[in-house]
Amino acid sequence: MSATTRARTGDGAATRARRASARRARLRGAPVAVAGICVILIGWEVVSRAYGKPLLFPGPADTGSTLLDGLTSGNIWTASVASVLRVMAGLLAGSLAGVLLGLLSGSSRVLEALLEPFINVFRFIPPLAWFAPALLWLGSGETSKVALIVYTSVFVVAVNTAAGVKAVPRDMIRMARTYGAGPLRLFFAVRLPASLPYIFSGVRIALGNAFMTVVTAEMLGAESGLGVLITEGTANTDVRGVFAALITLGALGLCADRAFVRLLRRYGGRFSAATREEGLIR
Numbered sequence: 001m002s003a004t005t006r007a008r009t010g011d012g013a014a015t016r017a018r019r020a021s022a023r024r025a026r027l028r029g030a031p032v033a034v035a036g037i038c039v040i041l042i043g044w045e046v047v048s049r050a051y052g053k054p055l056l057f058p059g060p061a062d063t064g065s066t067l068l069d070g071l072t073s074g075n076i077w078t079a080s081v082a083s084v085l086r087v088m089a090g091l092l093a094g095s096l097a098g099v100l101l102g103l104l105s106g107s108s109r110v111l112e113a114l115l116e117p118f119i120n121v122f123r124f125i126p127p128l129a130w131f132a133p134a135l136l137w138l139g140s141g142e143t144s145k146v147a148l149i150v151y152t153s154v155f156v157v158a159v160n161t162a163a164g165v166k167a168v169p170r171d172m173i174r175m176a177r178t179y180g181a182g183p184l185r186l187f188f189a190v191r192l193p194a195s196l197p198y199i200f201s202g203v204r205i206a207l208g209n210a211f212m213t214v215v216t217a218e219m220l221g222a223e224s225g226l227g228v229l230i231t232e233g234t235a236n237t238d239v240r241g242v243f244a245a246l247i248t249l250g251a252l253g254l255c256a257d258r259a260f261v262r263l264l265r266r267y268g269g270r271f272s273a274a275t276r277e278e279g280l281i282r
Contacts, residue, residue, distance in 0.1 A: 041060045044059060044060050045059045045060055045061075048060075055237070055239065056237075056239055057239065058239055058240045058243060062240050063240050063243040063244055063247065065240075066240040066241055066243070066244045067244035067247060067248070070229075070241070070244055070248075075229070076226075076229070076244065076245070076248055078224055079224055079225050079226045079228060079229050079245070079248075080226060080248055080252060082218075082222070082224040082225040083214050083218065083225045083226045083227065083249070083252070084252060084256075086142070086145050086146055086149060086214055086217060086218070086225070087149060087207075087210045087211055087214050087256075089146050089149070090145075090146045090147075090148070090149025090150045090152075090153060090210055090213075090214075090217075091149065091153050091203070091206060091207055091210045093146070093150045093153075094149065094150040094151070094152070094153025094154040094157065094206060094210070095153055095154075095157050095202075095203050095206060097150065097154045097157075097158075098153065098154040098155065098156070098157025098158040098161060098202065098206070099157060099158075099161050099199055101115060101119060101154065101158035101161070101162075102157065102158040102159065102160065102161020102162040102163075102164070102165065102195075102199075102202075103161055103162075103165060103187075103191075103192070103195070105119065105158065105161075105162040105165075106161065106162035106163070106164070106165025106166050106191075106195070107165055107187065107191065112162070116162075119155055119158050119159060119162075120159075122151075122155055123155035123156065123159065127148045127149075127151050127152045127213045127216055127217075128216050130148060130151060131148075131216065131219070131220070134147055134148055134220065135220055135221075140220050140221030140222075144217070144220050145214075145217035145218060145220055145222060146217075148213055148216060148217040148220075149210045149213050149214060149217055151213075152206070152209040152210060152212075152213040153206035153209060153210055154206075156202050156205050156206050156209060157199065157202040157203055157206050158202075159202065160198045160199060160201055160202030160205070161195055161198060161199050161202060163198055164194065164195030164196070164197065164198025164199060165191050165194075165195050167194070167195075167198070168190060168191055168194045168195070169194075172190055172194070173186065173190060173191075176189065176190045200264060203260070204257065204260060204261075207253075207256060207257060207260060208253065208257070211249060211252070211253040211256070214226070214227060214249075215227035215230055215249070218231075219231055226245045226248060226249045226252075229241060229242075229244075229245040230242050230245045230246065233245065
């Protein structure tokens with residue numbers, strides 16, 4: 001057996017051992033997660049009973065019944081699909097734009113001086129502040145809703161991407177230049193791959209921002225969506241319906257986050273491993 005074959009065999013065994021260890025850790029954490037959910041439900045029931053007004057502060061049983069009714073009737077399914085599609089469209093467009101901005105800002109001091117003030121000013125303005133301008137400029141159609149989600153995604157991805165480009169070790173760049181790498185090859189072979197853990201981290205944060213923003217976006221005259229259910233429930237004092245929509249939104253966000261992490265672990269290769277080592281994926 002050659003040294004190369006032995007090295008590959010050793011790497012494969014180490015990878016399998018890490019995966020097995022990760023599975024065991026997740027299994028050990030499952031009872032703790034279940035216990036945490038039970039504590040939350042018990043605390044929720046206690047607070048609801050202490051408040052004494054089930055119409056305004058329903059307990060988990062009443063909320064669960066409303067959630068089941070919504071799932072049975074199909075209202076929550078329809079609203080969930082509409083919201084998730086908006087989130088995915090806005091997140092994809094915002095992430096691509098953010099990566100482009102971040103790569104440009106991190107690769108050139110001149111572009112950094114031009115773009116960084118723009119990025120840092122707008123990332124502190126919440127999407128809710130653009131509610132009226134978006135409605136006036138883009139109307140009440142899908143464009144305005146997706147635009148708000150793009151806005152809440154683009155800047156966090158841009159900041160993380162720029163940080164990743166700047167964090168590329170100078171020795172790595174010098175070595176690539178020594179071997180004859182030009183600017184284009186240096187960018188695609190060194191800067192971009194080394195920045196991917198930061199990009200993945202930014203996209204994951206942007207995913208959470210997108211789910212938080214979709215409720216606001218769907219107040220812009222949407223016909224369907226979890227934000228619509230929350231708005232209608234608030235107008236009709238249907239707090240159980242509001243709670244059911246909020247639980248659905250949180251569950252969808254959690255599933256999307258877990259799916260994103262699983263895809264990275266499965267297909268991200270060495271970039272996924274690097275991201276985990278930096279504590280960005282758990």
